[in-house]
Amino acid sequence: MGKFSFWNMRQIKFFWLLGILVFFCEESDAQEIYFDKAGNRTNEKGKSFFYQRKMVDTLSLRDTVFLVYSENDALFGREIYNKGKLNGPFTYYYKDGRVKERGSYAENQKVDYNFNYYESGNPKSTLYYPKKQRQVSDFKEYDFLIINYWNEEGKQIINNGNGSCNCRFDYLRANPVTSTNPKNYSTLFFEEAYYDDDNPEGGKASYREIGKVIDGLRDSVWFAYDGADSLLHKETFINGIFKTGESYKAGKIYKYDKLFMPLGGGVNGLSAFYQSVGERMNYPPKARRMGVQGEVWVEFQITGDGIISEFRIIKSVGSGCDEEAIRAIKLSQSKINPAKKRGQPIKSKFAMPVIFKLG
Numbered sequence: 001m002g003k004f005s006f007w008n009m010r011q012i013k014f015f016w017l018l019g020i021l022v023f024f025c026e027e028s029d030a031q032e033i034y035f036d037k038a039g040n041r042t043n044e045k046g047k048s049f050f051y052q053r054k055m056v057d058t059l060s061l062r063d064t065v066f067l068v069y070s071e072n073d074a075l076f077g078r079e080i081y082n083k084g085k086l087n088g089p090f091t092y093y094y095k096d097g098r099v100k101e102r103g104s105y106a107e108n109q110k111v112d113y114n115f116n117y118y119e120s121g122n123p124k125s126t127l128y129y130p131k132k133q134r135q136v137s138d139f140k141e142y143d144f145l146i147i148n149y150w151n152e153e154g155k156q157i158i159n160n161g162n163g164s165c166n167c168r169f170d171y172l173r174a175n176p177v178t179s180t181n182p183k184n185y186s187t188l189f190f191e192e193a194y195y196d197d198d199n200p201e202g203g204k205a206s207y208r209e210i211g212k213v214i215d216g217l218r219d220s221v222w223f224a225y226d227g228a229d230s231l232l233h234k235e236t237f238i239n240g241i242f243k244t245g246e247s248y249k250a251g252k253i254y255k256y257d258k259l260f261m262p263l264g265g266g267v268n269g270l271s272a273f274y275q276s277v278g279e280r281m282n283y284p285p286k287a288r289r290m291g292v293q294g295e296v297w298v299e300f301q302i303t304g305d306g307i308i309s310e311f312r313i314i315k316s317v318g319s320g321c322d323e324e325a326i327r328a329i330k331l332s333q334s335k336i337n338p339a340k341k342r343g344q345p346i347k348s349k350f351a352m353p354v355i356f357k358l359g
Contacts, residue, residue, distance in 0.1 A: 075097065076092065078090060078091045079105070085107050085108050086105035086107075086108045088104060089104050090103060096119070098120075098121050099121075100117060100119075102114075109133065110129040112128065113128055113147075114128070118152060122150065122154055123150050125148060125158075126149075127145065127169075128147055128216065129143065129144045130143070130144075136217070137241075138242070138259075139260065141171045142242075145217065146158055146167070146213050146217075148160070161214075162213060162214060165209060165212070166208065166209075166210050169206065208226075216240075217239055218237040219238065219239060221234055221236050222234065231248055233245055233248065233342055242259055244256070245257075245259070245342060245343070254342065254343030254344050256340070256342055260339075261341075262339055263339040273335045276331075276332035277328045281324060281325075283356065284319060284324050286320050287317070287319035287320055288358065290319055292317060292321065293317075293358055294317040294356060295315060295355050296313065296315060296325040296354045298313060298325050298329060298351070298354060299312045299350070300312070301348070304338050304344070304346055306334070306338050313326075315353075321354075325354035329352075329354070
């Protein structure tokens with residue numbers, strides 16, 4: 001991996017000024033959308049933790065500005081959506097109106113320079129997100145360069161990509177991963193946050209990380225601690241590339257050489273699970289009689305123990321096919337391996353097609 005030289009200070013100042021000069025258009029037709037603390041939509045503003053006010057950009061009629069408010073009507077953030085995705089500058093605020101974070105999105109991903117601030121208003125960090133994903137790290141959560149970092153006392157501990165980190169970074173708890181099954185049907189994995197106990201209310205996970213930074217990249221051994229200063233994991237990096245690690249939970253040690261192992265990961269992958277579902281399926285008599293064929297899309301949850309539950313039909317065929325698809329999946333749960341993050345099994349959601357075709 002080559003060295004990065006993205007943190008030219010003139011560029012940083014330019015992007016900082018650009019963030020200040022962003023103009024958000026006036027409201028033309030507002031619609032409010034409410035969310036609870038876990039980020040789930042709710043119909044009652046009085047029970048919401050924050051809400052969005054959706055406004056159409058009257059200049060282009062293509063962009064939508066979302067103003068995000070906390071439950072006490074304090075401005076929480078400004079975002080721009082284009083064609084249903086986050087695109088353009090954003091700003092998030094503390095409850096007192098001070099800026100917490102500013103930067104830019106492209107296709108729902110943070111890009112370019114990202115600036116974070118403490119509640120006091122002092123700078124916290126300058127991070128750089130590449131426009132091309134996996135340019136910095138194969139692990140999505142680490143796919144950014146650490147350019148500058150200041151501790152709460154105002155001391156700069158990372159300067160132009162070099163120093164020793166004793167830092168806190170926010171990581172989104174939801175991290176969709178797209179894959180493809182052996183029959184070339186699109187399959188979605190939804191992995192949950194790794195440290196569920198660190199932030200049980202949802203949103204973002206944050207923990208203290210200690211390690212060396214060289215040219216903006218993680219290097220040597222890094223340690224992560226929770227809010228009670230208990231060691232969560234230690235990992236070894238060389239020039240930003242993850243090598244090995246071990247994590248700790250409930251007195252157990254989990255060793256790993258891959259930060260994330262998707263659902264069904266292992267020697268046989270998902271093939272044994274798909275085969276098991278197919279072997280256990282019976283064509284419903286009503287569907288056979290009526291000549292019903294097609295794909296039933298079933299979404300379900302897999303716990304870290306490999307237990308399958310919470311079934312939901314995304315695409316229905318009817319005539320008993322939906323129920324038969326769920327029955328066959330339940331009988332095959334021993335054939336599927338749960339997803340793992342840092343060696344630890346995690347709860348996840350999975351959507352798969354079950355095909356009904358008459359011979």
